[in-house]
Amino acid sequence: MNLIKKFMDQGNKSDLLTLPSGEFDLLRSKKSPRSSLECIYSDASLSIRDAGKFRYELIVKKVSDDGDTILGEDDEDFSDDTRSVLSVQSKKKEEEWSFSFSKDLAFLKTWTKKGDVAFVWKNLNGDELGEKVQFVLSHDVQHHDIERFLDAIYCCYYESKYQRPSLSASPEIMKEIELICNTASAVSEDDSDSDDNIPSVDRYDGSDHEEFTDANDSMGAIRNSQSKNSLIPKRAPSPPQNVPDGKQFLLLNADLYLFDPMAEKFLKQESSLKVSIIDVGSYNYWLSVEGKDNRLGTDISANINPTFESSKKSFVFNYTFENITLSYMLRFIDVKDFKKFRSTWTETVWMSLNRDDWNTLPAIEKEYINDPADSLTQQLDDILHIDGRNEGRSESAIDSSSSEEDEDEDDNSEYSSTLLSSTSFGEDNKSVLSGKNSTRGNQSLTVSSKNNRSYVIRDNKIGVFKTGDDLEFVTTIKNVTNLKGDSFTPLTPMMYMEDSSMILSDSLNKNKLYKMDLNRGSIVEEWGTGDKDVVQYGPTKKFDQLTAEQTFVGVSSNGMFKIDPRISSGNKIAVDQSKEYKSKCNFSSISTTESGYVAVGSEKGDIKLFDRLGIRAKTAIPSLGEPIRHMCTSADGSWLLVTCDNMLMLMDLTVKTGKNQGSVAFLKSFPAAENAKTYILKISPEHASYMMTYMKKPIVFSKAYFNTGIGKTEDSILTSTGPFAITWSIKSIIQQVDKPYSVKRYASDVVEDNFEFGSNKKVIVALKDDVSMAKIRSFKKPNKNILIPKETIDEFYQ
Incomplete structure (x- = not known):
């Protein structure tokens, strides 16, 4: 609704600007024998009226029950508004209050104790010394309309005082007027008992915040x-x-x-x-x-x-x-x-x-918790062995090196970004829009390592997409059911057995896992885990999905275990390669390296590193306080990437000092004076201000991944939040480039994204209702135009 009303040709006067909804109150001095606050109209409008050359009035009108402003009809029933019968104007039982605008009006913007915006000014027609009125704005009045009204007030103040158009006013004069109308002392100007003139009541609180x-x-x-x-x-x-x-x-x-x-x-x-x-x-x-x-x-x-x-x-x-x-x-x-x-x-x-x-906390843990913010600048040479010439390397230098790496790409490729609708899942457009066949949209993405396939789960269907030079829809696996024929929504998919199969879980049966034959498109085996609810699972070794390896590892809330489907009993947990803790651990995530080293994270934020399951941890990394949602290890175990809700942690797990120097923390623990050197990766607050304003929700990261592949070095990180896919360069991170990330904004929220296997140039992105493939070079250094659509940016800050 347009809150700005202009009424022309209505008699000799016109209302130039109107705020349509608020409460109008009468304020008296604390010294008054009568109530310090009385509500005149519970629902009223406030207008600025042109009263002649360089003359203006503030007009308050009662609003009827149907929302229309009453323009002077004779209504004898004032009970709904508890109209004061003690003021001059209320004795007249008028539906309109008018106040001639001048500096003596002492107009002020303030706030009530409840945090509502209010305008307060002197009731120059009142029958008591120091009587004032206030107009408390309703919550549905937009902030930019209040600002527009205030700007008009400043112009009225200038023109009534100087008797000339406000367009001729200097910025300094208008600044002074703005200050007067936004400073509490303006209310009590020329009042000897100013402190007593402002009542302390629930709807008014001007004195507390002068x-x-x-x-x-x-x-x-x-x-x-x-x-x-x-x-x-x-x-x-x-x-x-x-x-x-x-x-x-x-x-x-x-x-x-x-x-x-x-x-x-x-x-x-x-x-x-x-x-x-x-x-x-x-x-x-x-x-x-x-x-x-x-x-x-x-x-x-x-x-x-x-x-x-x-x-x-x-x-x-x-x-x-x-x-x-x-x-x-x-x-x-x-x-x-x-x-x-x-x-x-x-x-x-x-x-x-x-x-x-x-x-x-022990002293060593305190030192570590404080260290991530400090070690990057003070210990960079020692920790990362970077030549001093690289310190403070500019962002443009990193961009230049990145562009050199991309020279082998076809710059004229039309497939730098492609998008397929999830209508390819076998749903027609009508059902997608109505939500009849898909209540939640896409839920997860799994990228194959061997056959250029990606799998997207949507309700109890799995969409299969080919990811080569272009993104192509292949088929849909419909109506996923267990061996009893009961339909369920598959969760946490993991590629298995040379990518010919997939392991799935079911939220309703947390102590069961399912093997799906992807060639047949159906569940062929069910495996139990006894009394252990499976929180997360992964391959025994990082690239086991490329082999015929049948075992895999997992965590429950208080334990970690290996699952071997070849065990004859219904419980497939290999007891001799598992470990249960008596204390409450709240394990939440597990990840493995190419050699089978294991990292386990928890809801409490601490991390345990093992060279194999079934024994004590070689290294325990203290919590920084953030629950761990997901982890990803580099193939050689030198890096650990941790996903928390609003930050990522990139941990250098190579021991830098002492007798174990050069080893990784999966095999040897850090010396007492050392811990994992951790880079905290966050969206800068400046960029976050754009993103959160656009999303209208906090930043929460999806699972973060390294680029990966046999014989490949991890050099990039990928995650997302809301409609933004985000990538970091590890080189930029360790060289302390300011804001070392690039962003690609989509039209809807990103559910999950990951690199194409064996590449750091292409990413697969599952959106709420679509699937996309994009080249990394389509990601851009963020600015306001990248993070917020140009056509809508003005709307966010008005």
Whole structure:
């Protein structure tokens, strides 16, 4: 609905701009013997009316039950609105209140205690000294309409004061007017008892936030952006919450910046704000940032995408309100302050995620948890053996080397990106759109290693696609059933027995696995796992799917095991090659190397490394606090890629010092002073602000994979979130290229993606209703136009 109404030729006056919905209240001084707040209209509109040359009025009208504004009919029943019978205007029982616009009106934008935007001004027609009125805007009024209304108010203020068109106003004058209308002191101007003039009631809270003019529900949005083309809201929709009570962990000073999505750079908002971290109890923590013009606050968690940049002594994070995600930066002047803030933040995030005391951790684990953010800059030469000439290598240099690697590709190929609809699964267009034959869309993707096939599961069907020079639909395996003929939705597919078969699971029978013969397109065997529910499984060795190997490995919540279908009993677990833990481990993921080394991860975030199953772990890597969803090992065991919800971890498992130097941690443990060197891979908060605003949901990564193949070196990483497929260059990561990832945006969400086997040039992508194949060169370095469609970008920040 268009909220801006222009009425022309209605008598001698016209309403120039209207906000259609809100509550209109009368405010009295606390010294008044009568109620400090009385609701005049529970549903009203607020307009700016042209009252003559350079003269304007604020008009409040009652809105009828059917949503229409009442234009003066004589309605004697005021019970629904609890209209005050004590004010001058309400005695007249008028349906319209008018206020001549002037500086004496002391118009102010503020917020209620509930966080609703409100306008407050003096009731110059009132019968009490200091009487005011407020218009509390309804939640369904859009933020950009409120901003447009405020801009019109500034123009009215200028024209009524200076008696000339506002187009002639200088930016400095308009800035001053904007400041007056957004500063609480404007309400109490010329009032000797200003503190008492603002009532403390549930719907009004102007006095609590006098210094903080622009904030949202728990953080201040930024105003006064210096970018000419800025789309950042100048004023936030509601004020910050009060800083919660608790123990203050630290108090430092930092400068505040905000990322301008149009200018694509951070703009300084205020200098030397007070930054504190507060323990509010029960392992919950709060970040507070307070300055003269800005006040921010948020719960401390990994969900705000916190990112530290040591070279800039800065901390960058996201905050979302009204489906808009902003990216803030705190820049510390002193490196000691930056390090202190970083260590305190790391401790509090860990405690929040683990619900445990930081001081219970051994010193070596504390060092490791703090190390991933620090070792990359301070220990790069020692850890990675990179020549100093490579440090700080530019992004363009990496791009150049990547383009050289792609020279052997056919630049004129028309198949840099192809897309097939899942209607190829045997569904007609109508059934796909109605959802009758597919309730959830595509659910998983499996890439064959031997026969140029990819398999996409959709409900109880499996679509088969050929992935050569182009993407082709082959066939559909329909109505997957167990040996009893019961239909089920297959999960977690794994290629098996020279890619002639596939292992599947069923969410309703977690202690059973199924072997599907892909040539026959049906389940041919069922294997039990006793009382163990299978959480995840994988090949005994990384490339076993290329061989006739029949065994494979898996994890339950508290154990790891090998499954051997040749065992004669119904329980196919090989007991002598399995291990059960008495304590609650919450295992969630398993991965193996070409030599059969095993990595096991858990919901608690810790990782165990084995050279084989059935024995104690050779290495235990402490938790960074994030639950592990999926893992992928390099063939030689030197790298481990871990998928968490909003970050990836790339772990260097080669021992760098001591007697075991040169070995991998699957075979020999790290010395006491060393642990796995871990690269934290995240989307930068700046780019995340675009992506989360576009997706209207948080970043959650799909399973991340290395490119892989017999005799191939892993040099690339692939994952996705929402409609974005994302790839990292490992070379760029270890050479510390800023934002070492590229992105390809699709029209719908990516369910799962993976590299074509034996290649780092092509990727297969399962979308919600389609399947795609694209070349890596079609991925681009992200910017606003890559991450958000050009035709919609303006809509997101209005």
